[in-house]
Amino acid sequence: MSAKAESWQTAEIAGPTKANVIVKPEIAAAMIKRAKRPIIVVGYLSTKTDKDTGKMIEYAIRMNKACGIPVVATAHTIKEFVKQGFNDAIQMNAMDIGNRLKDPTWNGLDGKGPYDLALFMGLPFYMEFVILAGLKHFSTNLKTISLDRYFNPHASWSFPNLKVEEWNQSFETIINKLGGN
Amino acid sequence: MSAKAESWQTAEIAGPTKANVIVKPEIAAAMIKRAKRPIIVVGYLSTKTDKDTGKMIEYAIRMNKACGIPVVATAHTIKEFVKQGFNDAIQMNAMDIGNRLKDPTWNGLDGKGPYDLALFMGLPFYMEFVILAGLKHFSTNLKTISLDRYFNPHASWSFPNLKVEEWNQSFETIINKLGGN
């Protein structure tokens, strides 16, 4: 892994402000721990289990179990969560959650105040790319992390383009650091 | 110096294809040496001697003396060359030389065949940026190097954003490696 990463979709250049590369999963774990109000947004690709998408949805559940991070399931992802016995995910349209995260006066799913860190995974690359761009430019106190296997330059932080094993290992490390298993 | 460099003008993002960073001046020297038909294009900023521009024109002359590289002086830069006693520079409009370098059938100033390496320095950053972009996309067998103090991402190779001393030292090294003094 190097500190330089290229957008997974070649043409999806971000501009001068590009995501920091998560060179070590510990960084991500520390950020989640440090965050006062983190949230994770999980897209439908997390329900697929081909080599590209590993077991994202399980990682999301394990992260929730480890640190109680609230989970938003976009599109029909909720169905898979429920199938896996996880009933705490909230179904929302990806744009809707993006739009609310942008709003510093939104008090969150629980009404307890705005989030300060939003993790994303499992959305189509380009869709996540533009939602992250919207948050980068228009949110005020929110940081974003892309946990996808691909470098997404509009996030505040993103994994570089990873091999599947590296990526899985990263999740394991993060969950471990969060005190989960 | 790192292998990652940002465009000197913040907003002048290049796209997916970005210049390689000349991490060591030796690289540039080696490329010039390896080139069959190199050429150097020198813009008017090379005549200025503020801290930004060092003594570019003198370096150009010394490079010419070291390896006989032909010199194109854009705009009124020619006047300064002549003043410095160097009479071999050819005056041309920057776009005109850019346009000819693009053309693989152009046989060069001496009619002996197309150039394979074009060095640029002393043009306004953004003007060099777009000319280098034109060459990047539309020339066929030409490589370009920006020798300016600033990282210019549309070149094939460019210095990163350097301190004046680093930059001067780089020229000294290159000229030295080319066998000049």
Add this chain to the structure above:
Amino acid sequence: MAKKGLVVKAKELKTDVAVVKDLQVSIGKLVDDTWEEPMGPTPMPSMTDLRDWDFELLRRYKPFYLPFCDVCCLCTFGKCDLSGDKRGACGLNMAAQQSRIVLLACCIGAATHTAHARHLVHHLIEKHGGDFPLDQGGLNIDVEAPVTRLVCGIKVETLRDMEEALDWAEEQVTHCLSACHTGQEGSNLDFESKAFHAGMADQVGMEIADLAQISVYGFPKADPEAPLVELGFGATDVKKPTILVIGHNVPSSVGIIDYLTKKKMLGQVEVTGICCTAHDLTRYEPSAKVVGPISWQLKYIRSGMADLIMVDEQCIRADTLEEAQKVKTPVIASSPKNCLGLKNRTNDSVDELVNDLVEGKVHGVLILDSDKAGEVAVEAVLKVAPKRNKFSIIPDIEEIKAAGAACSGCNECVRACPNNQPIPEAMKAAAEGDLAPFSEILDNCIGCARCDSACPKDFPLHSFMTKAGEQKLWEEKYLMRSGRGAIQDIEIRNVGGPIVLGEIPGVIAIVGCANYPEGQGAIAEITEEFAKRRYIVVLSGCAAMSVAMVKDENGQTLYEKYPGGFEAGGVLNVGSCVSNPHIAGAAIKIASIFAKRNLRGNYEEIADYIHNRVGAVGLAWGAMSQKAASIASGFWRLGVPVVVGPHGSKYRRMLLGRADKKEDWYVYDARTGDKVYTGPTPEHLFTTAETKEEVIVMMAKLCFRPNDTTKGRSMKLTHYIDLHKRYYGVMPEDIHLFIRNKMDIPITMKPEIQKILEEKGWEETKIPDPTLLKRMVRKRG
């Protein structure tokens, strides 16, 4: 407007004539005063006339901007970094820049349709005279052009009448585009309002274009029983000389058919089409064939089936000439919009042209006379076909195997693929002789060939997958109902009751391009889900083709299984892209036929009516173009929500409601003037759906309207909850927002829902006579 204040009474004119000699009088227009509909407040509105209405919508549906990159590069002050709260050299900020890009897209889209209409009307007047009468659907149609009447306040009865509407539309496009200039508009909301304006002008342009061609070319006229036409690779008779037409503007294709007819050769030459020209071609001559939507271009060309290609305008691959050359297919360009650098040979003789094309002296010619283009196409294809012998560049399996073995696995192809298709893996499998992965890729492929371009080894990857899917491709043979045109007044009248009672829970309009995230099957799935539930499903453009490309176990397409009328469970193809205003027109006619509202120049009132009462929702699952942007924009201003597929997220902004902000969802009760909470109905004006499952659930929800009767609302809720459970596996979280009183609750779900209502602390609300316009309140206070 050009002609305002220039009305001269005949008597006065006589006097003038008597006084001023040797003058010619050029008549602009004869105004027929027998049309009694009173003029509304905003005929031919200026860019600001409907701004208050726009702001009303934008107050509720706020833009969420999704920048594509951090910078603006639209002028030489730039590039400017607009990240965060930075401003460009012109003082612009990121929100304004993104909305400006939306406006620009809508201007390009509106210009495209308006210019298309202008070309068509001009051409048809030249051929048939300005007096040629318009005919949308004979006696079955009273409001001949609802959008034009609504927006422009005029009645168009002849081709010439249309010019006034086009003059207006062109002026508006020019004004709106002007606002994109550096240092013009400074407010993102005003950019949005202007984008709506451009979208509205676009609707006029499209309506004019379709009405003109329906009238003159005798397309199906509001015909629920429009003929079924053949569609698909497999529909082409490979033995015949084959012409492929691509584009949107049909006169040169008509030229082909007319010449074939004249020469009694119809049937001897296969005439096939891609994109909207294919729609209009088959509306003109049902024996012609449709290949498929835009994404079918490259594989069809490379397969070598086409012996001659004629392009007109819009949605044509820019490399058509180069690709055609590879398979030795000559090209005729026939539109000023798309000249392809070819020599203008309009004035050369047919013989010369045919000869040059047949001999391969030129790869293509530009012929700007549609009749001549048609004649040359036919004469040339007859001679080219035997020479070409269906020369194809689809590689054989050995070549693919070798390539698979040589592939470096560099990932450039997949990183270039908009749909992230696993090409490197397919190459590995191909090396082993297994083409199945490539065949799967073809299913999810939009035919863009970016993979080809990106591959450093220059493998023609799209050809590889075409080869892999060959078998399936050649089995593609479907029936599509050809574009029917407008909706009849009687159809509108008949759906009144069922809509009020919820028997028809909504109108689902599926339109737009084929930039699908994962195959085109989604369109048919979505359509059937709603048709089965007795929604009305209206289709156009590429979507109307895609829906035909799935057969059930009996080999039937949805067009065969479901009726073509505007009725419960109807599956209607209205036609090509320019037929879209028939959908808007249906909504508009609901207002005029049920509610007896005047249409003429009465935009705001009608949009308010539609927004609050007509449960219509648009879906552009594969939207990709600037035209799709302006079409959506035309619906937004009418208050009709639009959903796009994932790639549509790249349009740079959504218009999103906030269900959690109660204060956003109040309307006036027109009876009392009270402000009444209505729940988020409809919740969004523009959003992206990630998956087809989400689309289905979301569209059902977006059919809610404040005005729903309890019967209607309870039916709509039934479908929403049912679909939510089915696709999401759970009850929706938000049903309490949509229940106004106990009567709204679907009976079968009563206990379950009442529990939820209690949990949520639900309170009963009133069902208003809803309006966003204070002036519509009847009670004077």
Add this chain to the structure above:
Amino acid sequence: MAKKGLVVKAKELKTDVAVVKDLQVSIGKLVDDTWEEPMGPTPMPSMTDLRDWDFELLRRYKPFYLPFCDVCCLCTFGKCDLSGDKRGACGLNMAAQQSRIVLLACCIGAATHTAHARHLVHHLIEKHGGDFPLDQGGLNIDVEAPVTRLVCGIKVETLRDMEEALDWAEEQVTHCLSACHTGQEGSNLDFESKAFHAGMADQVGMEIADLAQISVYGFPKADPEAPLVELGFGATDVKKPTILVIGHNVPSSVGIIDYLTKKKMLGQVEVTGICCTAHDLTRYEPSAKVVGPISWQLKYIRSGMADLIMVDEQCIRADTLEEAQKVKTPVIASSPKNCLGLKNRTNDSVDELVNDLVEGKVHGVLILDSDKAGEVAVEAVLKVAPKRNKFSIIPDIEEIKAAGAACSGCNECVRACPNNQPIPEAMKAAAEGDLAPFSEILDNCIGCARCDSACPKDFPLHSFMTKAGEQKLWEEKYLMRSGRGAIQDIEIRNVGGPIVLGEIPGVIAIVGCANYPEGQGAIAEITEEFAKRRYIVVLSGCAAMSVAMVKDENGQTLYEKYPGGFEAGGVLNVGSCVSNPHIAGAAIKIASIFAKRNLRGNYEEIADYIHNRVGAVGLAWGAMSQKAASIASGFWRLGVPVVVGPHGSKYRRMLLGRADKKEDWYVYDARTGDKVYTGPTPEHLFTTAETKEEVIVMMAKLCFRPNDTTKGRSMKLTHYIDLHKRYYGVMPEDIHLFIRNKMDIPITMKPEIQKILEEKGWEETKIPDPTLLKRMVRKRG
């Protein structure tokens, strides 16, 4: 065109009227048949009618594309990486994409002027009636609107006549914009041709706009002695209540003047302007003041001088409202193009509006009625001024010192500065109390405030430099000759001899915006260099202001030193941006007056004439906008070369000749039909100059034309060589390319030049009667 084929004889009409009762007849236009100029081949040309001519130019002047970034992001198929030989998802390649961006810029520019013209004409007809007669310059002008006559083939005599030309222009803008749609045009050369077409339409739009305002508002009418007006910060009387108008579309500013006049308060309120509205304001009322070009906006606003700001449209900073708020200055927006998100208060009473602005209840209002806007502006400013007391946000020295000390030297500011100004160094100096470096920066500053935006510490750096340059700013008080409008026929006639004999070596047109690389002094230097040498220097827009902003040792500006006539050594301000067609018009009138060529609908022949014979060159040293792009494009199609300053390199493509390719420089000799080599005259159609020195030498060279007499050529050569030696220190390398025979050689340089000619193996060539059009060859053969 809307009205073709609709001409009805009066007699027939009478019959109609007799038969058809109860009809109103709406008259489009009365055609005056007394105008005898025969119609040329291309009146109101379509997008393809002049394509052959364009291709002729493009064959010689090939595009050199300069991509800004590697990708295209214009539709949701994208972004697409177009680097190298890649193609986008729509099949487009990089060359086509860059030319498409050029077309898009030209469309935006043309739309801006055309919409401006439409607004103006519409407004003036509403106020003064369509019969209001046009008057370009009374009896001194025969061809009232040369561009419109040439392009449209019509004569415009009243305001109403103009609408036909605007209808045409709007239609063309719409067609051209349509070609920018994804999947339309595929050839870069066709995009270029369409860009030329948009540029030509733009010229018509501008000509109409200026002629309308000249006629109705009584601006100087082709007046070489147009009044000298005051310009500069220092010209403002700081004690008076001050209104600042910004923009280009003058009616609301006229509203201010008219109201002041009516109330006999002219002189009690200072009315100052920035950008073209300032030009037109002072053409209307010479006692008004010009602040400066676009780059003066921010420093003037922040200085707090303006007690009320009225904006209309074009070249207005998008953050005007925010910046105005900081200094408590209320804003009136007065154009539909630029509503700034403000509430439309057009229908509110003047009292309410004034009150709300004065009380600060609102920061601004939108008033779309120019008279009311004027009245409100005046009434409000009288009350606001005492309250504001010229409140300024220019910081004091202590604040700057503190900031200087706190500066982290992060370089973000300089990296954001388009002109790479050494702000971090200036901050260091400021920390020591030395503001001199900041003052120098202000000289090279275009007032974009990107440095402010970029600074992570939010220092208002542009205000710092404004403070540093304060003294100098307040000394700015110059005289500018106000915009004279058109060139008189007699002036054209009088320059005939001097031009032929080289006494006038060329016409130098300096136009466009203030995006200068290093200060605006260059404009005056360039102007004087050519004026001294008895070239004619014509100016407009921001350039016409910049040229006034330098005084000689006697305190005189060039407008005072040089005559305002179209004559040797003349320095002419034609007016605002929309006055540019007077420059094209002068070239066109040369063809009609000297050569007696017909103009009407005869574009190609006249462009060919101008390209081969009229030594006119355009310079847009600070070109930044899309309007500048379309203005340049209008000149390209006429065959007039244009040079831009360094920032103009960001327009994405140049049109460059290749002096080394002999085969490119042949013309037909109209007398014989022979192909004759003429040397690279002019060498380029569009290029970037890096420095003002280069501009001067290059422009002198670009004045060569194939048709030059030996006398004329020898004079032109003298200047070229002289300037080359002076600015480059050496003889030009290429003089042999410009000498046709020994008579061309400047006598004083004979020996030197003959030596060069020998070295170069020079051979004598013929001087043809040059044309690029085969059909212009007179000999039949």
